[in-house]
Amino acid sequence: DAVVHWFKRDLRQTNNRALERASVKAKSQGVPLVCIFIISPQDYQAHITSAARVDFELRTLEVLKEDLKEKGIPLYVTTIEQRKDVLGHILTKCAEWGAKHLFCNMEYEVDELRREARLVKRGLEKGIAVEVLHDDVVVPPGILRTGAGKHYSVYSPWFRAWTKYVHDHPHVLEPSEPPTRNPDSAVERFREIFSMPLPSAPPNKTLPDAQRDHLSHLWPAGEHEAMLRLERFVEQKLGKYKETRNFPAENSTAMLSVHFSAGTLAARTAVRMALTANKSSSSKDPPNLFGGWVSELAWRDFYKHVLCHWPYVCMSKPFKYEYSDIRWDYHQEKFTRWCEGKTGFPIVDAAMRQLNSMAWMHNRCRMIVASFLAKDLLIDWRLGEKYFMERLIDGDFASNNGGWGFSASTGVDPQPYFRIFNPFLQSEKFDERGEYIRKWVPKLAGVEGKAVHDPYGRGKGKEAEEAGYPRPMVEHKFGRERALERYKEGLGRG
Numbered sequence: 002d003a004v005v006h007w008f009k010r011d012l013r014q015t016n017n018r019a020l021e022r023a024s025v026k027a028k029s030q031g032v033p034l035v036c037i038f039i040i041s042p043q044d045y046q047a048h049i050t051s052a053a054r055v056d057f058e059l060r061t062l063e064v065l066k067e068d069l070k071e072k073g074i075p076l077y078v079t080t081i082e083q084r085k086d087v088l089g090h091i092l093t094k095c096a097e098w099g100a101k102h103l104f105c106n107m108e109y110e111v112d113e114l115r116r117e118a119r120l121v122k123r124g125l126e127k128g129i130a131v132e133v134l135h136d137d138v139v140v141p142p143g144i145l146r147t148g149a150g151k152h153y154s155v156y157s158p159w160f161r162a163w164t165k166y167v168h169d170h171p172h173v174l175e176p177s178e179p180p181t182r183n184p185d186s187a188v189e190r191f192r193e194i195f196s197m198p199l200p201s202a203p204p205n206k207t208l209p210d211a212q213r214d215h216l217s218h219l220w221p222a223g224e225h226e227a228m229l230r231l232e233r234f235v236e237q238k239l240g241k242y243k244e245t246r247n248f249p250a251e252n253s254t255a256m257l258s259v260h261f262s263a264g265t266l267a268a269r270t271a272v273r274m275a276l277t278a279n280k281s282s283s284s285k286d287p288p289n290l291f292g293g294w295v296s297e298l299a300w301r302d303f304y305k306h307v308l309c310h311w312p313y314v315c316m317s318k319p320f321k322y323e324y325s326d327i328r329w330d331y332h333q334e335k336f337t338r339w340c341e342g343k344t345g346f347p348i349v350d351a352a353m354r355q356l357n358s359m360a361w362m363h364n365r366c367r368m369i370v371a372s373f374l375a376k377d378l379l380i381d382w383r384l385g386e387k388y389f390m391e392r393l394i395d396g397d398f399a400s401n402n403g404g405w406g407f408s409a410s411t412g413v414d415p416q417p418y419f420r421i422f423n424p425f426l427q428s429e430k431f432d433e434r435g436e437y438i439r440k441w442v443p444k445l446a447g448v449e450g451k452a453v454h455d456p457y458g459r460g461k462g463k464e465a466e467e468a469g470y471p472r473p474m475v476e477h478k479f480g481r482e483r484a485l486e487r488y489k490e491g492l493g494r495g
């Protein structure tokens with residue numbers, strides 16, 4: 002007999018709701034806990050999971066497998082090619098191990114919610130009780146409603162409700178207990194699983210060695226690293242976050258998104274720690290307690306709540322339906338220039354090169370490049386959304402879709418369509434001294450002063466030209482006017 006926990010995007014032992022319940026159940030029945038993780042290449046294709054993310058997941062599994070092994074808990078990891086076979090395989094394994102209970106945490110994308118529902122039903126047919134728990138978000142979707150009983154589609158009132166809820170229900174931040182040690186007999190019984198090597202990444206998701214080394218150095222995997230990073234951030238940067246978070250050269254954000262999206266860190270662990278730090282700081286007013294970093298973390302909850310209540314956003318549809326009819330350009334060469342960071346707009350190019358190198362991009366820059374693609378180039382934002390998923394190590398459908406919808410003005414609580422970022426002004430404001438640009442676009446390292454933001458407009462363009470830096474691929478004023486026209490025209494039809 003056994004109790005099984007299915008790991009998905011919750012790759013940690015500490016503060017993991019379903020894992021805790023599985024461990025408690027196993028202990029109460031005097032049977033071992035067995036864990037399972039399925040690598041599904043078809044899922045990776047469907048979710049456009051980047052090779053960087055797959056690599057991070059595999060590195061995390063190595064850590065997790067070792068940690069669990071110390072408690073005599075086996076982690077069975079296997080590759081199942083076809084998505085449709087995943088549930089069958091898990092249930093077959095449960096039967097083989099004599100498990101009558103299976104636990105997992107809920108994922109909120111529409112396909113995953115349907116899969117979870119199917120699992121419960123198929124489990125029942127086989128006499129296996131399946132429990133699916135909320136764990137990924139601080140406040141589970143469905144709880145917060147407007148005064149009129151509707152779901153929130155605007156962030157600020159939602160965040161006020163979220164804050165109140167967390168304040169009034171402190172148990173949502175209570176950590177779960179890590180799993181306890183398995184009975185000694187488990188080591189012998191599951192010897193084969195303990196000695197199984199981890200599978201490799203599917204061939205189309207394998208990183209070249211040099212990139213793998215580079216990314217493992219930048220993004221060490223596993224929950225211990227996540228905790229270290231969180232502690233360092235809270236100690237050194239949290240207090241100044243509000244003032245510094247928008248400046249990409251400052252390195253002032255937590256860089257924890259990869260851990261939240263792989264589940265190596267629970268959002269509630271981070272919120273709890275930030276609230277404790279805020280409480281011990283000079284200002285104890287509720288708005289300050291929950292402001293700053295915690296309110297950014299709450300965006301993550303917000304976008305997951307949107308997925309659940311408006312699941313059509315998972316189907317390439319804009320949240321704002323009336324924006325379905327905009328005539329986008331599908332110009333491959335222009336799109337490629339954007340992807341490669343060769344647009345002639347230094348801040349855009351710096352940001353895209355950061356993405357291509359680090360598999361991560363600063364939030365302010367994500368907004369700038371997304372606005373540039375959708376508005377200045379009028380290229381369908383969904384192509385940008387997809388490119389981000391192909392590259393990001395922290396790729397998360399809800400936050401990425403939400404961020405793109407915000408910037409393209411098609412999403413939930415978006416930037417209004419007539420607010421069009423001027424990339425040069427954004428650059429002057431948020432990278433005033435051009436440090437971020439010079440770091441990522443070395444060809445502009447020799448351009449002095451403010452000319453670095455717009456070498457051909459503000460400067461004479463001589464250094465940029467000699468260094469082979471391209472001219473702007475579109476005139477911003479022209480791009481802006483064209484975007485306004487097309488958005489208006491689309492809205493008129495929609």
Ligand code: FAD
Binds near residue numbers: 261297299371
């Ligand atoms: P911090 O500033 O330290 O914030 C802490 C945490 O709060 C983040 O790790 C993240 O989990 C959450 N958070 C912060 N800002 C946001 C936000 N605007 N929306 C949702 N959650 C937020 N985030 C992802 O995790 N995955 C994505 O695929 C993703 N795609 C994005 C695409 C676009 C176009 C935009 C504008 C934003 C996107 N974001 C995405 C949100 C945000 O840019 C990143 O979460 C953030 O830059 C991660 O860096 P950090 O951990 O240093 O963030």
